[in-house]
Amino acid sequence: MDYEKFKEKFTEDLKSNLEARGYDIASIEITPSQKLNQDAYDAISVKLEDSMMGASGNFSNLFAAFEKAGDYDLILDHATQLMDEAISHMPSYDMSQITDYDFIKDKLVLEAVNSEKNAALLEKVPHKDMEDIAIVYRVLLGQMDDGVASVVVSNEMLEKMNVTKEQLHKDALISSPEIRPVEVNTLYGTIAELLPDVDLGIPAGGPEDQILVGTVTDKHHGAGVIAYEGFLDEQARKMGEDFYIIPCSIHEVLLVPESMGGDIEALKEMIASVNTCELSPEDVLSNNLYHYDSKEKVFEIADTFKERIAAKERESDKEKESAVGKLKKTQDKVKEAPKKEHKPKIKDKPEMAL
Incomplete structure (x- = not known):
């Protein structure tokens, strides 16, 4: 069964199954859609009579599962159950x-x-x-x-x-x-929460106690805390220095003190490795490493930060060279200026004693 035939038959059968469960179905539509951080796909939407709300799901995934399993009834039953649960738990808000x-x-x-x-x-x-x-x-x-x-x-x-x-x-x-209140913990504390019964063998006061994990209390889409008012400045104040930001995922970020981030290439390689090997594509936030300059209030890519600082240092060196150059020119002018003839002062003749 090809995609178009599957789509036509599936919508008809799903409508019949849901109506058999007591739902008044106005329509079932399959349309192109895209969710944040996910590739485009075809969505299946079930709309109810006398309601502006409905349930939806990923139809492209359903067809892919059918192609892999080859069991049409199994996929249909699964979709029916999912839509039934979604409809029964829909919020009571009016979409208007x-x-x-x-x-x-x-x-x-x-x-x-x-x-x-x-x-x-x-x-x-x-x-x-x-x-x-x-x-x-x-x-x-x-x-x-x-x-x-x-x-x-x-x-x-x-x-x-x-x-x-x-x-x-x-x-x-x-x-x-x-x-979604902010939650900040040390890396050590975060690992200990995930593995409460495991002896981590990590000494207190090590790097894991200095690197912070920023997220929200429910750990869902917690990377958004980087945009919270005052969040970056507050972490810089607590650390006592500026820091690098590692985008672990869309759910959390790591904050690494600047004094510990000497090898930024190693940090960038770590980010790329985690994104490729450990995260699902929809959870990837970025392959870049960032830096926060609390004095200038600048959030930027770490490479941009390094270039900006290097440019400032070059400008400072130029200013120093310029100041030295001006002083030298002044000294040269003084040396080259014609000297005035020095005339000794004539002292008053002393009166002769009588």
């Missing part, structure tokens, strides 16, 4: 509220995603660039058994609400830390 800014502004959260991977989607949504990372805005609508019900704010939504990107960002800076 999504364009009511007073309703959504307290539900906004910040999320960090890879700019290049999400280039097509970023054309349609408001975002703030932080080098090759994009900060997007999501509305959290409710909790479900397998995650959260949410929607990414689009340019179209903003236009309907007559809200500026600046206002959206300002409000998200307030609501996001309240909904």
Whole structure:
């Protein structure tokens, strides 16, 4: 069965299965879609009668599973069960509220995603660039058994609400830390939480106690904390120095004190290795290493930071050379200036004593 025949038969059979379970199905559609940090795919959407809400899933994955397993009924039963659970746990919000800014502004959260991977989607949504990372805005609508019900704010939504990107960002800076509070732990502490019954054999006061892990309390999309107001400055204050930022994933970042980040090439190689070997593609944030300059308030790619500092040092050297050069020229002028003839002062003749 090819893709088109599978699509036609699958939508008809899924509709029949869901109606047999008591749902009034208005339509089942398969349309191109794209989620943040994921490649484009075909989505299957189930819409209910007398409701603006529905359930959706990845249809491309369903067809891929059918091609691999060859069992049509198994895939259909699986999809039916997933849609049944999704529909039964849908939040009770009226979708018209999504364009009511007073309703959504307290539900906004910040999320960090890879700019290049999400280039097509970023054309349609408001975002703030932080080098090759994009900060997007999501509305959290409710909790479900397998995650959260949410929607990414689009340019179209903003236009309907007559809200500026600046206002959206300002409000998200307030609501996001309240909904997803910052959580910072040492690398040692984070590992100990993950492996509570394992003797790590790591001595206290080592590098693992100085490197920090930044995320949010539910550990979901925690890398967005880099855009929280005051977050980077607060960590620099606690460390007592500036630091490098390792984008572990879209869920957390590592903060490495500048004094420990001498070999930035090694850090970059580590990032590339983890992204390639240990993370699923949708969890990758970036292959770049970053640096935060707390004095200049600059978040930048580490290579850019090194170039900026080198340029400053070259400029400083030029200024020193220029100052020395000016002093030398002044000295040379003094040497070359014609000397005035020195005339000794004539002393008054002494009076002769009588």
